[in-house]
Amino acid sequence: MIAENYHTHTYRCHHASGEDRDYVEAAIKAGFRVLGFSDHVPYPFDDGYCSSIRMSLAETEGYVQSLLDLRQEYRRDIDIKIGFEAEYFPKHFSKLLKHLSDYPIDYLILGQHFSMDESSGIYFGRATTDPAILTAYVDQVIEGMETGAFTYLAHPDLINFPHVEDDGTTRPNTRYLSEMRRLCEAAKRLSMPLEINLCGYCDRRNYPSDLFFSIAGEIGNDVLIGCDAHHPKQLLDAYSIHGAEQLAKRCGVSLMDHLTLRSPFEAMK
Numbered sequence: 001m002i003a004e005n006y007h008t009h010t011y012r013c014h015h016a017s018g019e020d021r022d023y024v025e026a027a028i029k030a031g032f033r034v035l036g037f038s039d040h041v042p043y044p045f046d047d048g049y050c051s052s053i054r055m056s057l058a059e060t061e062g063y064v065q066s067l068l069d070l071r072q073e074y075r076r077d078i079d080i081k082i083g084f085e086a087e088y089f090p091k092h093f094s095k096l097l098k099h100l101s102d103y104p105i106d107y108l109i110l111g112q113h114f115s116m117d118e119s120s121g122i123y124f125g126r127a128t129t130d131p132a133i134l135t136a137y138v139d140q141v142i143e144g145m146e147t148g149a150f151t152y153l154a155h156p157d158l159i160n161f162p163h164v165e166d167d168g169t170t171r172p173n174t175r176y177l178s179e180m181r182r183l184c185e186a187a188k189r190l191s192m193p194l195e196i197n198l199c200g201y202c203d204r205r206n207y208p209s210d211l212f213f214s215i216a217g218e219i220g221n222d223v224l225i226g227c228d229a230h231h232p233k234q235l236l237d238a239y240s241i242h243g244a245e246q247l248a249k250r251c252g253v254s255l256m257d258h259l260t261l262r263s264p265f266e267a268m269k
C-alpha cells in the first residue's frame, strides 16, 4: 500500500467526475496519509484557443478555495496538497507561473501530453514511428524539468513509440532505448522523480512500460506511484497499485516512500 498520492483530478477538467469531497473521502478510506490534487492546469493561451481538457483560468479560484476548505475540514484525517498537472509550453509558461503565483499552490507535476503547444502541437500519446516526434518529446520534457518549477514527471513513458525493432524480433528498439536513457539521465541529474502512472492500467494504454522502468532501474532514478485519478473510486484501486509495485520489483526500481514538494515559484526568483 502507498501512503501518498499526488496525482488527482477534479470534474473541472471536463473528463473527470465526482465531487472534490468524494476524492478526499475515498483517499481516507484507502488509507492515504497525503492526497495531492493536480488537476489539468488552466493555460493562458493568448491566441483565443479554448481547451476542452482543462479548467478555465476563471475556475482557478474556486478550485483552490474548495481544496483549502477541505484541507481545513479533514485536517485530522489527511494532509491535502494543492497542485496542478501542467505541460511545459515554452511560449506560455512564464504567463502560467505568473497566473498561479496569486494562489497558494504547493506543487506542479509535469505531464507533457502535447508537443510545443496544445492548439498547434500533436498528442504524444498517439502511436507514432517517427523518430523526430520521439526526440521532440524528450527535448521538451528535459526543458520542462530544467525550469525547476516541477516536483516530478508524470507518466514519463507517455510517448507511444515502438519498443521493439521492426524486424520480426523482440529486440528493443535502439532509438527508443537511447532517447529514454537520455530522459532518465536528465531526470537523475535534476533529482526529478518519475511516476508509474496507474491510469495507464485502467485505460489499457501503452504505459506504464516495463522497458522504460528497467532503464530507470539501471540509472537509479527516484520512482513513485501516481493514481492519476479521474474518478474517486480509482483511489481505491488496490489491484492497480499492486500491479505497479510488481512492475517496480521486476524493473529493479525502489519506490520512494515520501515525496518532497518543490515550490513552483522558487525558480521565478
Ligand SMILES: [Zn+2]
Binding pocket: 009, 013, 015, 040, 230
Ligand atoms: Zn486527464
Ligand SMILES: [Zn+2]
Binding pocket: 007, 009, 085, 111, 154, 228
Ligand atoms: Zn493526470
